[in-house]
Each structure stands twice: as C-alpha cells, then as structure tokens.
Amino acid sequence: MSKAIEELKLKRQGQFKKRSSQVPCGMICIVLAVAIYALSLQISTNHSTFWIIGILIGVTLQRSKFCFSASFRDPVLVGSTSLLKAIILALIISTIGFVAIEYSNSGGSESLDWIKTMGQVHPVGIHTAIGAILFGAGMVIAGGCASGFLMRMGEGFLLQIVVFFAFMMGAVIGTWHFEFWDKVLISNSPTIFIPDYVALPFATIGQVIILLFLYFLADWYDKKNSIMSM
Amino acid sequence: MAEFRLDCLYEACPIPLLKAHKKLQQMKIGDLLILETDHNCSIVNVVDWVKKQGHHVDYIEITEGQWEIFIEKQK
Numbered sequence: 391m392s393k394a395i396e397e398l399k400l401k402r403q404g405q406f407k408k409r410s411s412q413v414p415c416g417m418i419c420i421v422l423a424v425a426i427y428a429l430s431l432q433i434s435t436n437h438s439t440f441w442i443i444g445i446l447i448g449v450t451l452q453r454s455k456f457c458f459s460a461s462f463r464d465p466v467l468v469g470s471t472s473l474l475k476a477i478i479l480a481l482i483i484s485t486i487g488f489v490a491i492e493y494s495n496s497g498g499s500e501s502l503d504w505i506k507t508m509g510q511v512h513p514v515g516i517h518t519a520i521g522a523i524l525f526g527a528g529m530v531i532a533g534g535c536a537s538g539f540l541m542r543m544g545e546g547f548l549l550q551i552v553v554f555f556a557f558m559m560g561a562v563i564g565t566w567h568f569e570f571w572d573k574v575l576i577s578n579s580p581t582i583f584i585p586d587y588v589a590l591p592f593a594t595i596g597q598v599i600i601l602l603f604l605y606f607l608a609d610w611y612d613k614k615n616s617i618m619s620m
Numbered sequence: 621m622a623e624f625r626l627d628c629l630y631e632a633c634p635i636p637l638l639k640a641h642k643k644l645q646q647m648k649i650g651d652l653l654i655l656e657t658d659h660n661c662s663i664v665n666v667v668d669w670v671k672k673q674g675h676h677v678d679y680i681e682i683t684e685g686q687w688e689i690f691i692e693k694q695k
Contacts (some may be wrong), residue, residue: 392676394621394652395690399680406682425661455664467634469671509661533632533659545660549632 451541459529471608478605482598488542489594515579519572532556621650628657629686636662639671640691644675647693655689663687 423445430437450456454476461473529535532553534542539557543550584593626643629669636657643653655666663679666689670677676692 392692393679394650394692395676398652398654399678402680402682402688409681409684411692425669435668455661455662457633460661462666463634464665468637468665468672470668470672472668547632549630 448541448544451537452545457538458535459533462526463530465608465611467569469612469614471612474608475605475612478601478608482601482605485594485597485601489590493590511581512584513576513579513581515575517579518577528560621652621655622648622676623652626653626655626661628655628659631657631659633659633661633665637666638672640666640689644691644693647649649693649695651693653691653693655691656686658686660685663689 421440427438427441430441456476457473458477461477462474465469465474525535528537532539533549534553536557539550539553543554584596588596624643624647626636626694628639629680631639635669640653640655647653647690655662657663657666667679670689670691675694677689679687679689681687
C-alpha cells in the first residue's frame with residue numbers, strides 16, 4: 391500500500407466519530423424474524439419455509455454482493471468475470487440438484503412430462519430474445535435486477551424505491567398484454583426439452599460439461615486485458 | 621501531487637466506475653483521487669478494477685453506508 395493513501399486514510403479516519411454499533415438492531419431483527427416464523431408456522435408450513443429460504447437468499451445476496459446484472463455487464467465493461475463464474479457455478483449446482491430432486495420424485499425416466507411441468511419448461515422463440523433485451527436494458531439502467539434491487543432497497547439505497555414502482559408498473563403492463571404475445575409468438579413456438587431427445591442422465595451430464603466449458607472460457611477471458619484498460 | 625474529489629453519491633452501478641475511469645485518464649502519475657460513494661457494489665467493483673489496472677487503492681467507511689475510495693494513479 392502506498393504512503394500517500396495511508397496518510398489520507400489516517401487523516402480522514404480522525405475526522406469522523408466512531409460509528410454506533412449495529413448489533414442491537416440486528417438482535418431485534420433476528421427476534422422479529424423468529425417471531426414471524428413462529429406465527430406463520432401456525433398458518434401453514436409452506437409459508438414458514440419460504441420465509442426462512444427468503445431470508446437466507448437475501449443474506450447471501452447482500453453479503454456476497456451477488457448481482458446478476460453486474461455478472462453480464464462486467465465482462466463487457468471492465469473485463470472481470472468473477473460474478474459470471476459465480477453464476478455458472480450456481481447453475482452447475484442447481485442443474486445437478488434439481489435433476490436429483492425431480493428424478494427421485496418422478497420415480498423413473500418414464501414420467502418426463504411430469505418433470506417438464508415441475509421444471510416449468512416453457513416454449514422458446516423470438517419472444518425470449520425480445521424479453522431478454524428489454525430486461526437487460528432495464529436492469530442496467532436501474533442498477534440491478536429483480537433480486538438486486540430488492541436487496542439494495544433493504545440496504546436503504548433510495549434510488550431503488552423509484553425502481554420498485556417502475557418494476558411494479560412493468561409487471562402490470564407485461565401481464566396486461568401477455569395475451570397478445572401468447573397469440574402472436576408464444577403459442578407458435580416449440581417447447582424444447584433435451585431429455586425428450588436423449589435420456590435424462592445424458593442431458594444432465596451434457597449440460598454440466600457445457601457449463602464447465604463456459605466457466606473455463608470466462609476464467610480465460612478474465613486473465614486477458616479488459617476493454618476499459620488504460 | 622494533486623488531489624481530486626469525485627462525487628458519486630446516489631449513483632448506481634456502474635456510474636461510479638465510469639466516472640473514475642474518465643477522471644483517471646485526465647490525471648497525472650502520483651495524483652490522488654477521492655471517490656465518494658454510497659453504493660456498496662462500488663467498493664468491490666471500482667476497487668477490483670483499479671487494482672487490475674495496477675494503481676494503488678484503498679477505502680474507508682466514513683459513515684453508515686457511505687464510503688470514500690482513495691486511488692493513487694501509478695501509470
């Protein structure tokens with residue numbers, strides 16, 4: 391570390407009061423979370439499970455600064471793929487995990503249709519590309535995707551409240567003319583489910599191999615010089 | 621050795637990074653840049669990028685949810 395920065399840090403540190411401890415606030419939040427868990431346990435087990443999973447996801451997102459929009463933006467903008475690699479790893483883990491859950495639940499490869507409904511396999515077509523472009527442009531302007539802006543709203547980042555209202559409006563507009571898209575594009579598009587063509591284990595292994603290839607590609611790209619280098 | 625301040629308060633990702641990039645290009649070697657931000661991704665985003673470019677960098681949290689990133693241009 392350079393001397394100039396060290397001096398500047400010491401100078402600035404002296405100018406501010408020691409920050410108040412946030413431990414009591416945290417304690418209150420934990421007590422509240424447990425209370426809500428206990429309350430929802432009496433209504434339904436599902437709700438209480440979702441509550442705990444939601445909190446765990448939120449804490450993980452906040453602490454790791456995991457950000458889907460940054461993961462797709464940083465490789466182009468700054469040439470860093472650490473978040474993209476994290477997403478690819480998450481996809482590898484969830485591929486294996488979901489196949490294990492669905493395979494054990496369906497009781498064999500005969501009920502592929504059942505897995506298709508469970509896994510929410512939807513038609514793919516031009517509408518996927520249109521949606522992706524709209525979503526991508528939106529999340530870069532808003533500074534975060536759906537999970538990212540909720541997390542930053544919780545942190546107290548005021549801009550995200552504007553994003554929240556825009557997000558709600560977008561969702562309403564989307565639902566409003568979903569019928570149009572369904573009639574023009576979605577209902578005419580094919581539903582591609584790879585285990586229909588090859589057996590489920592092969593499809594899983596193939597997907598994991600492709601993801602691993604992408605991971606190493608991202609790793610190699612990270613080591614190259616970035617576009618925004620000086 | 622000149623000292624520059626860059627106000628990036630209320631700016632979402634990746635504006636602080638782009639502003640820092642623009643400012644660093646105008647600065648001379650050895651100049652200091654102080655970047656104020658309240659976006660917690662910036663302290664990862666900007667710091668990582670600056671390190672990758674080979675400049676000296678560090679940051680402190682000056683109050684709850686507000687940081688100052690110190691950058692010393694090296695090349």
